[in-house]
Amino acid sequence: MKSVRRRWPLVVNLRHLIIALTTSSAVVSLLATFYASYKVQRQQLIAQSLESNLAYANKLASSTDDYFKGVLQQMAYAASQVAPALNDTRRVDAEARRLHLQTDSLNSVVIADSAGRVLADSPPQLNLRGSLLHTPQATQALEAAGPRVSAPYLAPSGNMLVLVSQPIVAADGARKGVILGAIYLRQQSALNKLLGTHYYHDGSYLYVVDRERRILYHPETQRVGSVMGINPAADRIVQGVSGSEVLVNSRGVEMVAGYSIVPTTGWGIVVQRPLSATLAPIGALMRQVMEWTLPLAAVALLLVWAFALKIASPLHALAATAASYRPGESDARLRSISSWYLEAAQLKKAMLRGLGVFDGNLRRLQKDAATDPLTGLGNRRQFDFSLAVLTEGETPFCVVLLDIDFFKQVNDRFGHNAGDAHLRQLAGLMAEGLRPEDLACRIGGEEFALLLPGTALTEAVAIAESLRRRAAESAAPDGQAGTLSLGVAEWQGPDDDVEAVLRTADERLYAAKAQGRNRVVFG
Numbered sequence: 001m002k003s004v005r006r007r008w009p010l011v012v013n014l015r016h017l018i019i020a021l022t023t024s025s026a027v028v029s030l031l032a033t034f035y036a037s038y039k040v041q042r043q044q045l046i047a048q049s050l051e052s053n054l055a056y057a058n059k060l061a062s063s064t065d066d067y068f069k070g071v072l073q074q075m076a077y078a079a080s081q082v083a084p085a086l087n088d089t090r091r092v093d094a095e096a097r098r099l100h101l102q103t104d105s106l107n108s109v110v111i112a113d114s115a116g117r118v119l120a121d122s123p124p125q126l127n128l129r130g131s132l133l134h135t136p137q138a139t140q141a142l143e144a145a146g147p148r149v150s151a152p153y154l155a156p157s158g159n160m161l162v163l164v165s166q167p168i169v170a171a172d173g174a175r176k177g178v179i180l181g182a183i184y185l186r187q188q189s190a191l192n193k194l195l196g197t198h199y200y201h202d203g204s205y206l207y208v209v210d211r212e213r214r215i216l217y218h219p220e221t222q223r224v225g226s227v228m229g230i231n232p233a234a235d236r237i238v239q240g241v242s243g244s245e246v247l248v249n250s251r252g253v254e255m256v257a258g259y260s261i262v263p264t265t266g267w268g269i270v271v272q273r274p275l276s277a278t279l280a281p282i283g284a285l286m287r288q289v290m291e292w293t294l295p296l297a298a299v300a301l302l303l304v305w306a307f308a309l310k311i312a313s314p315l316h317a318l319a320a321t322a323a324s325y326r327p328g329e330s331d332a333r334l335r336s337i338s339s340w341y342l343e344a345a346q347l348k349k350a351m352l353r354g355l356g357v358f359d360g361n362l363r364r365l366q367k368d369a370a371t372d373p374l375t376g377l378g379n380r381r382q383f384d385f386s387l388a389v390l391t392e393g394e395t396p397f398c399v400v401l402l403d404i405d406f407f408k409q410v411n412d413r414f415g416h417n418a419g420d421a422h423l424r425q426l427a428g429l430m431a432e433g434l435r436p437e438d439l440a441c442r443i444g445g446e447e448f449a450l451l452l453p454g455t456a457l458t459e460a461v462a463i464a465e466s467l468r469r470r471a472a473e474s475a476a477p478d479g480q481a482g483t484l485s486l487g488v489a490e491w492q493g494p495d496d497d498v499e500a501v502l503r504t505a506d507e508r509l510y511a512a513k514a515q516g517r518n519r520v521v522f523g
């Protein structure tokens, strides 16, 4: 198969190039602006969310800390009240009830002696009075030297709770017993209220874990008491570190999280918001950026276009002039081009210079192509061309054909150069007194013609006669009088055959020769 070599269009139009370049650069810079703006907005939204979540977590950690300090303080006061009167059943009972009911800090209260026997409980439905404390958490509280908050556990009553305890110590420092307060984690409690009121509703939530990753508070209450799965925030809390970060939670959702440690308990409060909710406003922000940027970008693009086209305009005009050369017109067109910057001006100047040389050469060539080199008269080509112009323009004319008499003898006797000088002298005689519209030509060796547009036959005969006389009277360079024989014919319009008219003029020229030469024949 014959392979076809494709020629790629390497030459492109400057205006198209400018439009393509400016448009593409505007689109690219617009996209870059949008992308940069998107990145900045995204970072800002995430940074704001991290900051506000950490602030929330810190605030809640501080409130929770205050809550526990308050509870422990209340219990310390109660312990100081019952320490000297543990045998006074009514008093111990009243103190347990007061501690339980005065605030809603504790869901239940138990007061036990140093042997772990329950002396009083509130609410009475607990029905623990007289029984021995037996759960590990209660036993640990009984043995603890100071106030204590237990890890969460499932009590025999079925409640998930943490146990807050305060030892009862006599004035002499003797250990007399313990006050226990229970905070139910899955039911209404002051702690739940404290944490729950800060819950907000765009998919954001908070949860609380202890140092063993056990969940103490969670909006999904069934998760309370379970151990937190893989979660970087829980890892930080285990390490006792507060902070904020974007993380993937135990359910695989990207979250913007802030976490803070409660000093009293070592618990960690984690406030987190889905990344998708954090970034939700970005669409509106980007639309706003677009609304502000697009009109400005369009104006900038139009200005760049206009300026680039203004730069291209002289080059375009110069190229168009160069592509369509018209003799005589191109120069004026070139001069009319406003070349308002240096490079275009230099190009225009160079083109004008080139065009000047080209026009001069062309004129010279045209002249040479239509001129007889020996005599400077029009040549055969010029004669034929002028005949065609006259007949096409239907301009009546007369033609005079003439021939030097016995010219061969001149050459033979005086040489070819003398013959040439004779021919040049005749040319001079022919050109004398011609009107601008008349044409004198050398159409053969020593054959000449006059074309006389808009001239009647009688007038043409007079012109021919004048020429004959002047030739006969002038002394040729060889010293001889070079007489002429002339034949005149008239073309009156399109009805006349131009070839027949020329033949007639030629026949009349030969008739002049035949009649003895040195004469004009016209009829």
Ligand SMILES: Nc1nc2c(ncn2[C@@H]2O[C@H](COP(=O)(O)OP(=O)(O)OP(=O)(O)O)[C@@H](O)[C@H]2O)c(=O)[nH]1
Residues within 6 Å of the ligand: 403, 404, 405, 406, 407, 408, 409, 411, 415, 416, 417, 418, 419, 420, 423, 444, 445, 446, 513
């Ligand atoms: N010097 C010179 N002679 C030329 C040129 N062209 C033609 N001739 C000569 O012109 C002469 C023409 O001669 P002919 O046409 O035979 O006749 P004639 O001698 O002019 O005689 P008649 O025309 O009958 O009067 C020839 O000798 C040509 O060589 C030219 O350019 N220069």
